[in-house]
Amino acid sequence: MKKFEELFEIVEKTLSEKRFYHSRCVTQRAIEYAKIYGANVEKAKIAGILHDIAKEIPKEERVKTAEKYGVILDEIEKKSTGLIHSKLASKLAEMKFGCDKEICDAIAYHTTGRENMTLLDKIIYLADFTGQDRNYEDTNYMYDLSKKDLDKAVLYGLEKTIKMRIEEEKLLHPDTLKAYNFIISKSL
Ligand SMILES: [Fe+2]
Ligand SMILES: [Fe+2]
Numbered sequence: 001m002k003k004f005e006e007l008f009e010i011v012e013k014t015l016s017e018k019r020f021y022h023s024r025c026v027t028q029r030a031i032e033y034a035k036i037y038g039a040n041v042e043k044a045k046i047a048g049i050l051h052d053i054a055k056e057i058p059k060e061e062r063v064k065t066a067e068k069y070g071v072i073l074d075e076i077e078k079k080s081t082g083l084i085h086s087k088l089a090s091k092l093a094e095m096k097f098g099c100d101k102e103i104c105d106a107i108a109y110h111t112t113g114r115e116n117m118t119l120l121d122k123i124i125y126l127a128d129f130t131g132q133d134r135n136y137e138d139t140n141y142m143y144d145l146s147k148k149d150l151d152k153a154v155l156y157g158l159e160k161t162i163k164m165r166i167e168e169e170k171l172l173h174p175d176t177l178k179a180y181n182f183i184i185s186k187s188l
Contacts, residue, residue, distance in 0.1 A: 001098045004045045010097075011049050015056055023049050025131030026124070029143070033123040037150055040120070046099060047106040047124045054088035062088065069095065080171040086111045113158055113179030122154050129157050155183045 002010075012020050027048035034044035057065055062084040066073050069091045077083045090108035093099040099107075106120040110128050114121065130143040138160075146153040158180045165172040 001046075001100065004042060004049065007046060007049055007097060011053055014053055019052055019055060022131060022133050023052055025133040026051060026127045028132070029127035029130050029146075030123050033127060033146060033150070034120075036147055037119060037123065039123055040102075043100075043103050043106075043120060044123055044127075046093075047103045047110075047120060048127055050089060050093050050097070050099070050103075051107050051110045051124055051128065052085065052089065053092055055085040057085065057088065059084075066091075076171050076173050080173070083111055083173060109175065112173040112175040113154065113161075114175045115178035115182045117154065117179060117182075119150075122150050125157060126150070126153050151183055151186075155180070158183070 011023055015023065027045055030044040030048035031041055033039070034041045054062075054065075059081040062081050063073065063078060066084055066088060069088065071084075071087050071091045073084060073087065077087065086108055090104045093107055094104045102118065102120050105118065106124040109117065109121050110124045113125055117125065126142070126146040130139060130146055142153060142156060145156060158176055161176055162172060162180060164170075165176075
């Protein structure tokens with residue numbers, strides 16, 4: 001597995017300045033959350049810096065690129081191509097940088113979440129919402145909540161995504177619903 005410093009330079013060369021900044025902001029939050037919740041900080045850093053490495057592959061090329069790398073896409077991903085960048089980044093992390101499954105999964109599910117998310121999944125999922133480059137009205141609320149109660153913050157993020165997708169009449173990935181149901185059913 002490549003070291004964080006090396007990956008940092010690769011991401012800097014691969015992405016635009018704006019997205020590289022976003023990736024650094026996500027990494028910063030991932031480090032903070034990993035320290036609070038006792039996750040592996042090096043893995044959190046690596047997942048954070050790599051999570052959007054495939055996001056600048058044009059949407060119309062993503063399905064083809066996925067085929068090329070042997071990434072299996074479901075029907076929702078094929079139609080909602082915005083989601084594909086997570087799966088592609090995960091595959092690149094595995095193939096090109098030798099990242100382990102824990103890191104690759106956290107990258108793969110950073111947009112949708114999934115059933116029974118790991119600690120690292122949750123950290124990257126929330127780091128992506130709460131980086132200091134984000135300026136939604138609830139960013140600070142989510143940041144504070146993430147530091148206090150990781151599961152509540154994940155639930156908030158999932159609900160936000162579900163509401164938004166419905167409002168915009170866009171496809172909703174089943175993994176997001178599964179993640180939501182999993183957390184809700186734990187508290188019943
Ligand atoms: Fe992303
Ligand atoms: Fe991101």
